[in-house]
Amino acid sequence: MNSIIQFASRLIRGQTADTDAVHKFHGGVHPDGQKQQSTSAPIKKLAIPERLVLPLRQHVGYIPKIKVQVGERVLKGQMLAEAEGTLSAAIHAPTSGTVAAIGEEIIPHPSGLPDMCITLTPDGLDEWTTLHPVDWRNTDKKTLVANLRSSGIVGLGGATFPTHIKVRADGRSGIHTLVINAAECEPYITCDDMLMRERADEIVKGMEIVKFLLGAENCIVGIEDNKPEATAAMAEACKALPGTSVKVVPTLYPSGDARRLIHLVLGMEIPHDKRSTDVGVQVFNVATVLAIYRYFAYGEPAVDRIVTITGSVNSPRNFEVLFGTPLQTLIDAADGTKPGTTHFIMGGPMMGFDLPTIDVPITKAANCIIAATPDLFAPPPPAMPCIRCARCADACPVNLQPQELYWFSKSDNFEKARDYNLFDCIECGCCTYVCPSNIPLVQYYRYAKSEIIAADKAKEAADLARERNEFRLARIEREKLERAQKHAERAAAGKADSAKTADAVKTDAVKTESATAESAKTEQAKTAPAKPATETPAATASADDAKKAAIAAAIERAKALKAAAQSAEPQKKPATADTAGSSQPAQAEPAHAAEQTEADQAKADQAKKDKQALIAAAIERAKAQKLAAAQAGIAPRNVEDASPAVKAEISEIDAIREKARQAAKAQDSDPEA
Numbered sequence: 001m002n003s004i005i006q007f008a009s010r011l012i013r014g015q016t017a018d019t020d021a022v023h024k025f026h027g028g029v030h031p032d033g034q035k036q037q038s039t040s041a042p043i044k045k046l047a048i049p050e051r052l053v054l055p056l057r058q059h060v061g062y063i064p065k066i067k068v069q070v071g072e073r074v075l076k077g078q079m080l081a082e083a084e085g086t087l088s089a090a091i092h093a094p095t096s097g098t099v100a101a102i103g104e105e106i107i108p109h110p111s112g113l114p115d116m117c118i119t120l121t122p123d124g125l126d127e128w129t130t131l132h133p134v135d136w137r138n139t140d141k142k143t144l145v146a147n148l149r150s151s152g153i154v155g156l157g158g159a160t161f162p163t164h165i166k167v168r169a170d171g172r173s174g175i176h177t178l179v180i181n182a183a184e185c186e187p188y189i190t191c192d193d194m195l196m197r198e199r200a201d202e203i204v205k206g207m208e209i210v211k212f213l214l215g216a217e218n219c220i221v222g223i224e225d226n227k228p229e230a231t232a233a234m235a236e237a238c239k240a241l242p243g244t245s246v247k248v249v250p251t252l253y254p255s256g257d258a259r260r261l262i263h264l265v266l267g268m269e270i271p272h273d274k275r276s277t278d279v280g281v282q283v284f285n286v287a288t289v290l291a292i293y294r295y296f297a298y299g300e301p302a303v304d305r306i307v308t309i310t311g312s313v314n315s316p317r318n319f320e321v322l323f324g325t326p327l328q329t330l331i332d333a334a335d336g337t338k339p340g341t342t343h344f345i346m347g348g349p350m351m352g353f354d355l356p357t358i359d360v361p362i363t364k365a366a367n368c369i370i371a372a373t374p375d376l377f378a379p380p381p382p383a384m385p386c387i388r389c390a391r392c393a394d395a396c397p398v399n400l401q402p403q404e405l406y407w408f409s410k411s412d413n414f415e416k417a418r419d420y421n422l423f424d425c426i427e428c429g430c431c432t433y434v435c436p437s438n439i440p441l442v443q444y445y446r447y448a449k450s451e452i453i454a455a456d457k458a459k460e461a462a463d464l465a466r467e468r469n470e471f472r473l474a475r476i477e478r479e480k481l482e483r484a485q486k487h488a489e490r491a492a493a494g495k496a497d498s499a500k501t502a503d504a505v506k507t508d509a510v511k512t513e514s515a516t517a518e519s520a521k522t523e524q525a526k527t528a529p530a531k532p533a534t535e536t537p538a539a540t541a542s543a544d545d546a547k548k549a550a551i552a553a554a555i556e557r558a559k560a561l562k563a564a565a566q567s568a569e570p571q572k573k574p575a576t577a578d579t580a581g582s583s584q585p586a587q588a589e590p591a592h593a594a595e596q597t598e599a600d601q602a603k604a605d606q607a608k609k610d611k612q613a614l615i616a617a618a619i620e621r622a623k624a625q626k627l628a629a630a631q632a633g634i635a636p637r638n639v640e641d642a643s644p645a646v647k648a649e650i651s652e653i654d655a656i657r658e659k660a661r662q663a664a665k666a667q668d669s670d671p672e673a
Contacts, residue, residue: 023267025260027397028252029430031187031350033226038190038308038316043198045320046333048095052120052324053361054080055107059160061087066118072099075129077301080118083149089162090152092301093129094322097122108327108346108363112356120324131299136209144213144296151295152302157181157192157256157285158347160365163292166282167213176280178216179265180207180289182223182230183249185256186348189368191306192286194318196223196230199290200237206289208241209296214282219244221286222265224251253350254428258283260397272398272424287367307362311345311371312338325362327355330369337371345370349377350429384437392431392441398424402431406441409448414455417448425449562595 056063064081068074074093081091100121104114136144149164180203184192196203207219221238223231225248238244249255249264259270262281270276276283287306294300303323307330310316314335321330327344331337344355346366354372362369370376392402400421408417422445431441 021267022247022249022265023263024250024252025255025263025269025397026399027395027430028254028260029395029433030251031253031433033251034188034310035190035193035226038188038310038318039193041315041317043194043306043318043320044333046322046325046330048122048124048126048322049325049329050122051100051326052094052097052122052322053105053326054091054094054118054120054324055105055361055363056081056091056116056118057107058091058323058364059089059154059162061085061089061162063116064088064091066102068099068102068118070099070102073097073123074099074120075127077129077131077299077303079150079152079301080120083152083162087162087165089154089160090150090301091118092152092303093120094303094324095120095122096125096127106357106360108355108360108366110353110356117361133299134296136212136296141213148292148295150301151291153288153291153295154302154364155285156287156291156305156364156367158351158365158367163288166284167210174280175214175216175277175282176218177266177282178207178211178214178219179258179262179281179283180219180221180286181256181258181261181283182221182227182234182286183256183261184227185224185251185253186350186352186368187253188310188370189308189348190310191308191318191367193227193230194308195287195290195306196227196234198233200230200233201240202293203234203286203290204237204241204244205297206291206293207238207244207284209292210284210289211241211243216282217243220265221246222249222255222261223247224249224255226251253430254397254426257397257426257428259426272421302364305362305364305367307366308368309334309371310368311376312341312373313371314338321362321366323362323364327358327360327362327369330362331358331371338373340373340375341371342374343372345372345377350433351427380440381438383439386437386439389436391434391436395430395434397428397430398426400425402441405448406439406444409444412451414448414452418452422448422452565595 056066062083062085065084066081068080073096074080075096076093078093079090080093080099083090097120099118101119103117103119105117105119106112107115107117109115134144134147145164145168148167149162151163153163154160155163155166182192182196184190207221210216211219219238219241221234221244223234223246225231231246231248235246238246247265249261254260255264258276261283262276263269266281268279268281270279270281291302291305295302304320305323306318307321308316308318309330313331314337316334319330319333344358345352346355347353347368349370352368352370386403386406388403390403392406393400396402398421402425404420405417405422405425408414408420409422425442425445427442427445429442432439435441
């Protein structure tokens, strides 16, 4: 943090680059360089081999999309596979020839597993396709970046990160300083050293293009002090590029790491959760900027690179090798291996890996091939228990606690290892190099990282599945609500229609009734006698009084007729009633009906009294018969109204009973019978 503050203060004061100061970082080791073996001879261009195998997976990111077919003739520089997605790089034909096969081949990877490759049979003509140089000074940056995406250029320092991503102008670029990584701190590797010695001018031209793309004001070349020839060549070439300086840093592994080199040349320590671009610094390898220059100046895509072959070979040196060249061809160019060679290492001895087989091609990441023997690289002795000497912590350039990370990784306590910033480890191998117990610490860190990454991917997949399920449930619920709302709207619409229909029917009924009433009124008006036009309310009252008087007179006459009938004969109807009321039959009819009702009621009462008298007489006769039967000692019976047959049957039953009674009496009188 203090370094950042100091650098910000220098920025404010306009002192971005201090050309003299070198800031030492924490930790680091001093392994034997072994660089003199391969720097005694200049770079040699390797002959075109008989077969080229081009893996599609030569960079970080997605594999490119194949654009050729088997049997198709291609020219040198022709695109064989197009970059797929943002983080990807294209593959070009290293020379002219015919596509012999597209299939899986063994690639230079620690796993030793095969991967998709394009096999090319060169025709020996080395015929270039039509190249399109770019006038980068008069072209907008977006077009230049888009062109760079199709160049297939990646970071040739070993990281193989697509270059167009590092120069992308996305509006967030605030790069003010370009750092050229020429430290080449790994032992045995000399490809960058020889490149700077022989092609410093082209490297500086490439630096100029990258500065333009990034909009950087300053450029610093960091070179270790074990490369004096390269330092001199670059210092001389950099005079042509204003704002550029060469800074010599001490030989200390891993000074070639981007963050360590920035700390060395600028005194800035990048926070572990930030990138160098977040503080305005971008780092490029010398071989990468040279490839950029070749692409913009001549239109040449990435088809070859400088490779160091050293170790147990007869003629160690650097070769300019086409991508896809078999490793055996490179070994033959170095006059073969010495006796005792056991295997080959790709990269440096600190961060490189053992090749699974010799039948692998040279790829964009192959900066060095080391023929290994037990004398050069003795097998690691058996690991001993950790004695907590803390030498690993002293050597760690990232200020981690390697012994703690070792314990957490060994016990599968990955979350604790993550908390101790496991992913800040750059796997430089300094801790393993100084460990007196010979513990392969870096292997434990790689194991823990892979497990954590796998767990994170599984968790991400589970989260994605859960989100999809929640979205599905939400969609189902939403559709359910929508259906319910539609049903409700339809029901409301139906009710409204019913109400409208009922109102219409009611209205029609009212209209019909009104029309009927109106029609009746009209009909009544037609049939009713026309009232005199001169009729007045007083005349109407006089008519009513006359009518009431007539009714009263009729009632009096009815009463008189009723009284006369009652006094004469009850059954005889008053003959004079009709005569009396013939003039007004409507008023005499109710009186006659009342008299008839009273006569009927009297008859009913008389019939009821007669019936009750008959019942009472029957009861008296029954009582008398019962009394007579009791006095005679026989059962009472009512045979008064019985038919002769019934009376004969009763007499027969009585005879049987009497006969049985006599038999019982005789038996009671003689118990012994």
